[in-house]
Every structure is written in structure tokens, then in C-alpha cells.
Amino acid sequence: MTERYSGYDVMSKRNGPSWNDKTRQVVDDRLATPRGPRFFSETEYRTVESLADRIVPQPHRVDPIPVADLVDARLLAGGQDGFRHLGMPPPGEAWRRALAALDAEAQAAHGANFRHLSSPDRDGLLHCMHEGRLDHPAWQGMSSQLVFTQLVAKDIVFAYYAHPTAWSEIGWGGPASPRGYVRTGYDRRDPWEAAEVKDGDAAAAIRKNRRVR
Amino acid sequence: MRGRTAAIAVSGLFAAAVLGGLAARGRRRPPARRTRRDHAARQLDWGAATLAGSVLFDSAIEHYRGSFEHLGMYVPLAVASASMATSLSGGRCPGQLRTGTSVAAMLAGVAGLGFHVYDISKRTGGWSWQNLFYAAPVGAPGALSLAGLIGLAAQQLRSGDWPSDQQSGRALAALASAGILGDVAEVWLLHFRGAFHNPAMYLPVTVPPAASLALAGIAVGAGRPTLQTTRGWLWATAATGLAGVGFHAWGVHRMMGGWRNWSQNLLDGPPLPAPPSYTGLAIAGLASLRMMEDRHD
Amino acid sequence: MSDDPMQTPRATKGRAPDVFMPGGWVPMREYREDEKVDFVIVGTGAGGGTLACKLAEAGFSVVAMDAGPYWRPLEDFASDESHQSKLYWTDDRIVDGLNPLQLGSNNSGKSVGGSTVHFAMVSLRFRPEWFKSRSKLGYGFDWPLDWREMWAYYREVEDALAISGPVNYPWGPPRPRYPYRAHQLNAAALALAEGCEAMGIPWTETPIATLSAPRGRARPCVYRGFCVLGCSTNAKQSALVTWIPRAIAAGAEIRDLAMVGRVEVDRSDRATGVHYHRNGNWRFQRARNVVVAGYAIETPRLLLNSASDRFPEGLANSSGLVGKYITVQSNQAVWGTSDKEIRSYKSPPSLALTEHWNYEDEGKDFHGGYCYMSQGPEPQLWANTLLSGRGLWGDALVSEMQNYNHVVGLKMVGEMLPQERNAVTLADETDQYGLPIPCVTYSWCDNDRAMIDHALGFMGQALRATDARDIWEQTDDTCHLNGGARMGDDPRTSVVDADCRSWDIPNLWICDGSVFPTVGGVNPSLTIQAIACRTGDRIAAMARRGEL
Secondary structure (H helix, E strand, O other): OOOOOOOOOHHHHOOOOOOOHHHHHHHHHHHOOOOOOOOOOHHHHHHHHHHHHHHOOOOOOOOOOOHHHHHHHHHHOOOOOOOEEOOOOOHHHHHHHHHHHHHHHHHHHHOOOHHHOOHHHHHHHHHHHHOOOOOOHHHOOOOHHHHHHHHHHHHHHHHHOOOHHHHHHHOOOOOOOOOOOOOOOOOOOOOOOOOOOOOOOHHHHHHHHHOOO | OHHHHHHHHHHHHHHHHHHHHHHHHHOOOOOOOOOHHHHHHHHHHHHHHHHHHHHHHHHHHHHHHOOOOOHHHHHHHHHHHHHHHHHHHHHHOOHHHHHHHHHHHHHHHHHHHHHHHHHHHHOOOOOOHHHHHHOOOOOOHHHHHHHHHHHHHHHHHHHOOOOOHHHHHHHHHHHHHHHHHHHHHHHHHHHHHOOOOOHHHHHHHOHHHHHHHHHHHHHOOOOHHHHHHHHHHHHHHHHHHHHHHHHHHHHHHHOOOHHHHHHHHHHHOOOOOOOHHHHHHHHHHHHHHHHHOOOOO | OOOOOOOOOOOEOOEEEOOOOOOOEEEOOOOOOOOOEEEEEEOOOOOHHHHHHHHHHOOOOEEEEOOOOOOOHHHHOOOOOOHHHHHEOOOOOEEEOOOOOOOHHHOOEOOOOHHHHOOOOEOOOOOHHHHEHHHHHOOOOEOOOOHHHHHHHHHHHHHHOOOEEOOOOOOOOOOOOOOEEOOOOOHHHHHHHHHHHHHOOOOEEOOEOEOOOOEOOEOOOOOOOOHHHOOOOOOEOOOOOOHHHHHHHOOOEEEOOOEEEEEEEOOOOOEEEEEEEEOOEEEEEEEEEEEEOOHHHHHHHHHHHOOOOOOOOOOOOOOOOOOOOOEEEEOOEEEEEOOOOOOOOOOOOOOEEEOHHHHOOOOOOOOOOEEEEEOOOOHHHHHHHHHHHHOOOOHHHHHHHHHHHHEEEEEEEEEOOOOOOOEEEEEEEEOOOOOEEEEEEOOOOHHHHHHHHHHHHHHHHHHHOOOOEEEEEEOOOEEEEEOOOOEOOOOOOOOEOOOOEEOOOOOEEEOOHHHOOOOOOOOOHHHHHHHHHHHHHHHHHHHHOOOO
């Protein structure tokens, strides 16, 4: 499959007028996120990787988005959403419980830890979790559905779409200050936005996307 | 792709226009005794060239903003360039070429008017303030027609086909008066869109209307004292047009990112090439006064 | 010393950050803590920031405190969703009830300027009848305010924020022309307009608090679309760049990173000042009057946390209504995919709206009204909407995200009915300051559900009338926070009077969205600011008559 925004790299705008210093600093810091577990334990970290692999599966990339590292970094920094459901512990603690519970569920259903399951088996468990049908005591009273939509899957999705590679993938214009946008109507594109492959003409899109600054 | 093509086309046309005009000037014969009509015609040339130049750059920017979505959007660039070139070359330009470009400019203006009206009418919201503000400007193509008309007038003056100086002067005054009024309407609309946020924005909707009114007085046969006043208002209008470029340059600087963010602010900020249209029309108005002056050559 | 505005207060040493210049400062008057200032205001958002300005300009000595940092948007704001979550109130809070609220990014700000630093700038007036919805429309509660008086204060706020709006507004009694012209509609807004025209109802450009032309030292909008993540150009007319600079120029002091934990009341039942946490210490500021303006969760929380021997149920709570009748607004949406490129990440998200169902009562099987607007989610928010609202994850999510530039949506802001059971209470747990954290309980009622059904049905039809396909409904979302200390005519059934003065403690005032008895079907910020302007004028008038 050709990519929808072939040749578009949002990072090509980094030194242009669409990025201010603060944005450059923030995104540079994110791209420099240390690899490996810091908040999680080694095994927890591997489980997060195996979760991210199912929740935001990536095409083969030379430099894949380090979803687990980004989740780890956020929890390490004590990131909170500003609310939690009655009976839910703060995010870090909830994450640890959830990872343990997933292993417990995986052991009960398949006799192996979550990260060692096949992709279909992991998907199967995650479907049950999403529908709130997991109720092993290891959840310690947390609703598996809430943990899925408001914590685990959410944090993973946020981490993935915090990364410029994902921004390029969906053809988003990316950071925009001081320069914003001029052409905003139907089917209108500024020369500094991603061009979509139209009528199978990838070459035309690539040509335009190469000129994005 | 189109952006770059357009940029190349515009710069090419502009270079051709300026070089053509200057080359024609260079070939100027030693001046014979020039008549008042010659002077007035020359002045009309300058007026038409200024107006065409304003249209050229303004439509280049606005149509670039519109991504040159169809080929018709290149037309005003080509026609305005030709009109500017023939106007700059003045009497040196072969008569038929001059007539041809002038008529083309008039027609292109009318066609543009039609396209812009059509564009607004088919948009969601139709004839709403939103579309008057942000869709293709209704009145703008009129400036191209005016440049053509003024060019034609210059040629008529030279050819001597026109009746008395007085009558030609009054006709020219009427043309310039109406032209300025049209321009005022456009400026008012766009400055209203900008909420007249800077008091200077009232200048181009107060000074030129006065000039237009005075010119209208001339056209209907007001006397000599009015001539002086009118000349004053016209000079003020011409100056407003030039000062406008300065104000608009300041306006671009006032946008987020200022001139460093030119790729946005030249398009979203106040249009740099628009205000000199007043200057062009005022020069044409001054030419009409010249025709009515009492002194003899 | 750290230059991190989240760690070290900036408004100190007689100066405050100049929001219009990177690294800039403006002189600021400071008051000693043992000096009895006329007013100490808790919170600097739409309520507190506005009132600080009005009171300072009326000549009162004012100290306004905010728990959040003091930003200079030009240098502090990145174009980045994750990073800008620094604008939100993310302190620990518990949600509960049949329909627990989502807080944080959704509705709670922690900055000087409060939630207006990240609000969507939609600036709508109430429908006049809503101020008397019980008597005139048969539901909810009457406000002790007259709409004609509010109409004048709306105007004051619209001028102060240079609202960009349509030349003619299609609904309600005549209003003066908005100070600035409407912005150019983006594709998302055009889709809303198309849908309305197909349904035969009026639509208009949204009156919005972002500049369509330069103003003072603020630059006009560049249509970057990060509005709800903080405006890095100052086009957004938040309290941070409008009321607060005016307040400082008029002699008010702003204290950033100052978390107020308790209002002190003396034996004669008068407030004497506030205990607040700043620079690692608990401190006390004396004051003749205390204004609580922390929005609908922090305001009741502070009043409850200030309970004393004489007021064991919390301050201003003789009616028992502090924290009760919290009312949010329904915020459901329909989404679809257009063949055209929409790219709704460009421009402010809600450039067009219809208030048809706020003003039309025929054909409704529910009380109240709603408006709906065009939408422009940035990628993280959109991905999360697909996850939480549509249940997508895995390949389904990643491939649906490929349609991001073609997504078009309509979202309602609907009037939920006030219910006593929807409440802020104190939990057993404590936060980083050692203060009991709030627990927010929320459940929808049948009327809420009926309105949501109506809106989803109508918006779905409107969206289908455009070229959008794959249309789906996002059924579980709310926005805004109001109520919790409502105003009224009767001390038994309200917390404050029409002047936002508490019935129980004459020098304790409440000035924010928590005084709303009902919420109407429009975003509340303009009304909060209008009430603050009125309160400022009323206080000045009372002071002149010696009634303070």
C-alpha cells in the first residue's frame, strides 16, 4: 500500500517559521526520550511494549515510535489527567496493577504471561478488557473497561500521536506558530502542508511534500 | 507546483513590462513642442500604468492565495502586465497594440467581475458579509477595466479624435471620479473587515471620496476655483495611495511573526500592492484637470 | 533562581510578567500580608480576573491569587498537545456518579487567567428567558438578574475582549454590532453551514474571543488551530492578556503559584483573610473582603475546607447548598468522513454555529436548549475520541486515523438540568498541599438524555445533508462546570445574592461559574465575565453608599 502522504515529513518544517523555539525544545526533548524502563520494571516495560504493539500497531519502520518509553516517561514525571474514578488509584499505581492483572488473566486463559502470547491471543484478551469482561481478583476492584479506555489504551494512543512520525503518517500540519495557515476552505492546502496522494499519483504528492518547509 | 509557476510567470511578466516600457522610452525622439494633450496623455499613461501595476501584483498575490485553481486566474496577470507595458511606453507604442491591450484589459476586468460575482453566488451563504469579506472581491477586477479605459483615453487624446479640451477633460474627470468611488467601496469593505482598528484606516475612505466628489463637480461643469481644490484633493489621494503601501507594510509587520513569516503575512496581512490604485486614479484625475486649465501652450 | 514558571512565582519584587513580550516585565504594586487589602480574590479566571480588573479600576486595593503559573504565551507555549497539558488543573480529583465527569483538559485550568487560557473562545449571550427559566419556560430556577441589565454587561465584556462576530446576529433581541468582524470560515464551519441550510435553519459565524485584526499589542489570529491548547500569539483574548494587564495597571497585585487552602472567619462571622501556600510555605493575607472565584469545583471545595467551629458545614452554607447543583453541559457530537479535504486542524475549532434549538421551543420533548458548532480536534484528541467514543484500537484505529484530514463533525453544547444530587464533596484523601481533595458526583437525568437524543438525531441529519459518510455518534461527553454556590433571592435556597455576596458572611463573595442557578445552552464564559463586571459595579456602588 502506498502511504497516503508519501514523502511528507513534518520534521522538515522544524527550522521554518511554523515552529517556535519552545516547540523545537519540547519536540527535541521528546525525541531524545531515554530508551528502556525507568518508571516500569523490566518485565512491566516488556508488557507495555507488547500492549502498544497491539493498540497502535506500526508498519515496519527503521525508527519505530518508542511508545513504551514515552508512556514510561510520562508516568515517571508524575503525569495525571486531573480526575480518577472512585476506587481507582493514581495513574502510576493503576498501571502497575493493570499490567499485573493482564498477566494474571493471560496465565489463567493461556498459561503464559501477556507479553508471551500470540498477537491474536493478546487481541482477544484486550477485547475482553475493552468490554469490561475481565474480572480476575488481580484487578483489585478496578473496572477493566475503565482501565482500558481511560488509562492503558489512552496513554498508549496519546504517546503514539505525540510523535512526529505519527503526525507525518496522518498528514497533519504539525506545530504552527508563529506561522499558522492561510488556506482553510474545502480541499485547500498551504504549500507548507502535507499533500495527499490523489488518483494514485504518488509522484505528484511526493514532489509537493518534498517542498514542505 | 502552481505556486512556483505563478511566481515565475509573474516575475517574467513584470520584467517584460518594465523593460518594454523603458525600452520604448529609451527610443524617445527629441521632444517636439508638446501640446497640452500630449502632457495629459502622458499623465494618463502613468495613471494607467500605476493602476495596472497595482492590479498585477494584487491579483498575483490574491490568486496565488487561491492556488491558481483554474487557468483564468492567470489572465489578469497577463493582461495587467501588457497594459502596464503599453502604458509605460506611451506614444511609442503602436496604436493597434495599445488599443488591443486596452480593450483586452477592459474585457478582462468585466469578465473578472463576472467570475467573482459567480464565485460569491455559488458559495455557502451567498451574498453575505462573510463572502463579501473573504470570497473573491467583487469590485477588484473593475480596476483592470479602468486601467484599460484610461489607456484608451490616453490614446484618444494623442490621436486628436476627441472634441474640445474642455469636453475631454470633463469626460476624463467623470471617469476618474467614478473609478475612485469604486475603489473607495472596495477599501471601505476591507477596512470594515479590519474593524478600522487603526485610525489611519479611515484616511482612504475620507480623502479619496472628497477627490471623487470634487472631480464629479468638474465633470458637471464647476468653475475654476474648484479646479484648485480638486487638484489638492487629487494630490492628497495620490499621496494616500503611496502612504498606504507604507501603512500596509507596517501592517504586515504587526501580524504574528512579522516579515519573517512573510509566506503567511503577505497573504493574510493588508495587501501591499492595493493602495497605489488610488495613486493611479488620482494621476488620471490630474490629467483631466490639465485639460481644463485656462493657460495655453 | 529557576525560571520555570511552574516552580517559582514570577509576579514578585514589584513586577509581573509582560504577557506581550518574551522576557518582558511590567511594574506591579505589591501589598504586605499584614496590610488589610480591600479585596483578596481567589482565582484569576473569567470570574476572578475580570473582577480584579473592575475593582482595581474602581480604586480598591486588590490582591488576586491563582494556584497556577503566570505564563508569557509568546515564549512559554509550544505547538504541542502533550506539552500544553501544563495549562490544565490536573491535581488529584475523584469522579463518581452514574455519569462521572471527565475533568482536567476538558474544563479545568490552572494558570493565571484560569480556564480562559485554554477555552475555545466561544462567546455567546444567554437567551433572555433563561434568566427566568422557571417562570417563563417552566424548568430549572429563576436567576435574581434581569436580562436587560445583563445585556449591557455582555456588551461591556464583548468590547473588552474585542469579540469577532457576525455583522447581524440571527437570534434573540437586537444586540450591537460585535467590535471585530467575523473570521473567514474554514471547511469544518462551511460543512456546518451547508447542513443548516439543508435543514432550513439559520446559522452564523460564531462570536469568538480571538482577534480578526490587530489590537493594542496583541496580534490577530493566524489560524494555527491550537486554541484549546493555549494561544501562542495572544490573539486569544483570555483574561491573562485582557483583564489582568488592566488590573495590574490599575494597581492590583497578582500572586501566581498561590494556592488558597482556607478562608479565615472571625468571631463576628466576618472573613478576615486567606491562608495560602506559596514558595513552600503557608502564609496569610489579611483582607476586608474575600472573593472566592475558583470555578465550580474549587470554589465549593474551598468553602467546605474552610469549615470552622462556627461554620461546621463550611462557609456560606446555611442553605446546605454549597457544592450542590453542579451542572455541566452536554457535549455530544456526530462525526463523519468527507470526500473533500477538511483539515479542521486549521483555524479556531468552532467558527460557525447554530443556536436554532436554543430559541425554538416547538417540537421539543425536553426542557432547555442547545446550540451546536463545527469542530477541529488536533491528532491526540481525535485519536482518543476514536478510542473512547467509537471503541477503535489496533489496526482499526491506526487506519481510521489516516482519514484525519477528511473528518468533519458537529458538536452540541446543551443545557443540562440542575440536580441536587450532582455535587462536589470532600474526599478522605489529600492533595500535595495536604488539603482534602474534591469528589465530583454526576448523573444525567431523563431530560438530559432526551435532549441529547434530539441533538444527535438532528446533527446527524444535518451532517448527512453534506457529503459526509461513515457517520457515527459520540455519545458520552460533557463540557463546562457551573453551579455549586448558586445565586438567588432567598437565603434558604441560594448561597449568594444577585451581587454575588454570600448570605451568611457579608464580606465573603463568590464570583465565577458556580453562582449559575441554571446553565443555558451556550458556553458560559461570557456570562461569567458579565456577572463579574456587574458585581464590580455593584460593589463600587455599595461602597459609595457605605454598605460594604
